[in-house]
Amino acid sequence: MAAKHSGARIKRSQRISVVQEPRSEPPLSRERIVATAVELLDAQGLDGLTMRRLADRLGSGVMSLYWHVNNKEDVFDLALDSVLEYRGPPQMVESQDxxxxxxxxxxxxxxxxxxxxxxxxxxxxxxxxxxxxxxxxxxxxxxxxxxxxxxxxxxxxxxxxxxxxxxxxxxxxxxxxxxxxxxxxxxxxxxxxxxxxxxxxxxxxxxxxxxxxxxxxxxxxxxxxxx
Amino acid sequence: MAAKHSGARIKRSQRISVVQEPRSEPPLSRERIVATAVELLDAQGLDGLTMRRLADRLGSGVMSLYWHVNNKEDVFDLALDSVLEYRGPPQMVESQDxxxxxxxxxxxxxxxxxxxxxxxxxxxxxxxxxxxxxxxxxxxxxxxxxxxxxxxxxxxxxxxxxxxxxxxxxxxxxxxxxxxxxxxxxxxxxxxxxxxxxxxxxxxxxxxxxxxxxxxxxxxxxxxxxx
DNA sequence: GTATGACTCGTATGGTGTACGATTCATACG
DNA sequence: CGTATGAATCGTACACCATACGAGTCATAC
The missing domain is CATH 1.10.357.10 (Tetracycline Repressor, domain 2)
Incomplete structure (x- = not known):
């Protein structure tokens, strides 16, 4: 199997599916998974995050998540770091304080x-x-x-x-x-x-x-x- | 059902079982459960403690634990506090330090x-x-x-x-x-x-x-x- | 047209906590 | 001597969990 995460993510042309029932959900992506995981964690706490619930909320099958993510620990790591970004102190001036x-x-x-x-x-x-x-x-x-x-x-x-x-x-x-x-x-x-x-x-x-x-x-x- | 933990624990007379196969294990008790839980936690970490493994190590059935303990959280609470006892500073003198x-x-x-x-x-x-x-x-x-x-x-x-x-x-x-x-x-x-x-x-x-x-x-x- | 590879998902496996009910057994009381 | 009571033990069953595996779909590249 090829490496699953090759860095650049290929843009998908819009879906003109006729055979499948229409699904309003956008395609899965690491970003969507992480964002939804944070929502779920906020709502239900650490124990509330399960792969099943995460997939449900994303409108996808459970195993589809594993294409974008190695395992559940990965989800935790990504969700955690996504929440810790720092934008810096308010003023632009070079403060000496x-x-x-x-x-x-x-x-x-x-x-x-x-x-x-x-x-x-x-x-x-x-x-x-x-x-x-x-x-x-x-x-x-x-x-x-x-x-x-x-x-x-x-x-x-x-x-x-x-x-x-x-x-x-x-x-x-x-x-x-x-x-x-x-x-x-x-x-x-x-x-x-x-x-x-x-x-x-x-x-x-x-x-x-x-x-x-x-x-x-x-x-x-x-x-x-x-x- | 009567309250399970009525404070005083009734001493059991020694077992003269003839029908059952002899079991070397002493009877279950809250103390034994907690001590064994600490062992298991030390050896296998937080995720290593499961009720099944705990019962195995105690030589008992899983559900027997629930007679002495409300649930798994109880085991954690008891194991935790049992490890935090403080015996006080070494010298007896009333130190002013x-x-x-x-x-x-x-x-x-x-x-x-x-x-x-x-x-x-x-x-x-x-x-x-x-x-x-x-x-x-x-x-x-x-x-x-x-x-x-x-x-x-x-x-x-x-x-x-x-x-x-x-x-x-x-x-x-x-x-x-x-x-x-x-x-x-x-x-x-x-x-x-x-x-x-x-x-x-x-x-x-x-x-x-x-x-x-x-x-x-x-x-x-x-x-x-x-x- | 067909091969490739990105992506999705159903099923299955072996683990989990614990509810429930059956069972054993020592003691208390008639 | 029953026999009733309740402490203590445990087997089975249920719902849920992460995830391995393999089969499927589909857009694109040649």
């Missing part, structure tokens, strides 16, 4: 993942796609330009990565289950003699996630800032 | 999860069990006692949580696939014109995970330290 740029990129990163809550928990488990690598490259360049020593660069980047990933995965998980969180806090209140401090601070009910993310990020950057 | 205590607990937490690499990616997706709540309680108490203002307490705790979770999930995932990482870096080298900075710093090959964790944690604590 490195800290602002870093914060903007990281907040945008987190927002992108929260728009597709399945993506956060997927990212660490899959290979790094081009869009996420671009983000890391930009982060490296900015920090390096801001004076972070080469010997500290990797630690700095991984610290920021860790913080963003932890924050977003946690937020995305807890967000899915407001009831669970209320139940957890209730359980906690019943056990307040065992966990008095986190009960008192209402740790699990604190819902200003965005503010907490920003504040913690500021603290972290304080610690990381070029000395 | 709050920072040392925090670092010790967080490093132990990370180490516990890395001993069972499936646990890290599971933790944010499941409800918080008693052992992890105890860790949070201890963290809260220590920080509060160290002078962190009540208004900053939640942000501080979540920042540490985020950092630890992100670091451990990432480490556990990358650890599973050394080949993948080498392949990724090779791919990166081929694309070094697109990602020059992270190529130069060999971001993906830096393998001093423990040192990086500790250094980043120090930076973070610098930022969080009571001002």
């Amino acid at each position: 490195w800290r602002g740029e870093v914060v903007h990129m990281l907040e945008d990163w987190r927002a992108s993942m929260l728009r597709h809550p399945w993506s956060a928990s997927l990212l660490p488990r899959r290979a790094l796609g081009p869009n996420i690598l671009s983000r890391l490259e930009l982060l490296s360049k900015t920090l390096s330009g801001a004076g972070v020593a080469d010997t500290d660069l990797n630690v700095t980047i991984w610290s920021l990565w860790n913080y963003v990933m932890g924050a977003t995965i946690t937020r995305a998980s807890f967000d899915l289950s407001d009831d669970d969180r209320a139940a957890a806090q209730q359980r906690l209140t019943r056990l307040s003699e065992r966990y008095p401090t986190i009960e008192r601070s209402r740790l699990l009910l604190d819902s200003d996630w965005d503010g907490a993310f920003r504040k913690g990020l500021d603290f972290l950057l304080d610690g990381l800032a070029p000395r | 709050w920072r040392g205590e925090v670092v010790h607990m967080l490093e132990d937490w990370r180490a516990s999860m890395l001993r069972h690499p499936w646990s890290a990616s599971l933790l944010p997706r499941r409800a918080l069990g008693p052992n992890i709540l105890s860790r949070l309680e201890l963290l809260s108490k220590t920080l509060s006692g160290a002078g962190v203002a009540d208004t900053d307490l939640n942000v501080t705790i979540w920042s540490l949580w985020n950092y630890v979770m992100g670091a451990t999930i990432t480490r556990a995932s990358f650890d599973l696939s050394d080949d993948d990482r080498a392949a990724a870096q090779q791919r990166l080298t081929r694309l070094s014109e697109r990602y020059p900075t992270i190529e130069r710093s060999r971001l993906l090959l830096d393998s001093d995970w423990d040192g990086a964790f500790r250094k980043g944690l120090d930076f973070l604590l610098d930022g969080l330290a009571p001002r």
Whole structure:
């Protein structure tokens, strides 16, 4: 069999099918599959994506998907990276506000993942796609330009990565289950003699996630800032 | 049907079975199931745990498990929390080194999860069990006692949580696939014109995970330290 | 006209979680 | 001594899953 994905995709002339019943669907393509997979993931979560449902939504047979895609993991990888594109900071001017740029990129990163809550928990488990690598490259360049020593660069980047990933995965998980969180806090209140401090601070009910993310990020950057 | 788990477990008198073929296995119990599930997860990973394999390893029928456990999610929850117990800092003396205590607990937490690499990616997706709540309680108490203002307490705790979770999930995932990482870096080298900075710093090959964790944690604590 | 290769799809296989009902057996009570 | 009760075990069955395989369709190139 020839290589299935030879790079260039051949344009198909419009279909003048007479024998088959008319099918309004456009032809399958990797792009359509990925876009539909993202829809499905957004609607039904990680477990909601099955090849059958994906094919149904595309109006195609299940096995047709495998022409455009190696396997289900492929679908995950492509959907994930398609959601992580970064368009850069708003203003065109060459800003010297490195800290602002870093914060903007990281907040945008987190927002992108929260728009597709399945993506956060997927990212660490899959290979790094081009869009996420671009983000890391930009982060490296900015920090390096801001004076972070080469010997500290990797630690700095991984610290920021860790913080963003932890924050977003946690937020995305807890967000899915407001009831669970209320139940957890209730359980906690019943056990307040065992966990008095986190009960008192209402740790699990604190819902200003965005503010907490920003504040913690500021603290972290304080610690990381070029000395 | 009566409640299946009524708290106290009835001791069974020893089996003097004559009719059945002798079975060396001890009777099923929640504890045995959880312990075996941890074994299986350690050996085969998250996807390796199936109710059938679990029953096989226990020498029991699949459906017998459901007497002791509600469903597969239950098994995950119980296995997860069983792995997160904390025994406290080594010395008995009432230490005033709050920072040392925090670092010790967080490093132990990370180490516990890395001993069972499936646990890290599971933790944010499941409800918080008693052992992890105890860790949070201890963290809260220590920080509060160290002078962190009540208004900053939640942000501080979540920042540490985020950092630890992100670091451990990432480490556990990358650890599973050394080949993948080498392949990724090779791919990166081929694309070094697109990602020059992270190529130069060999971001993906830096393998001093423990040192990086500790250094980043120090930076973070610098930022969080009571001002 | 016919050969090629891009593309689609039906069927089949071996896996999954778990609902349901039958069965075994130790104990409690007449 | 029954016999009734409920804990515990397990076989079977169902619906769903990813995907291997091979057969089919169709536009185009020669």
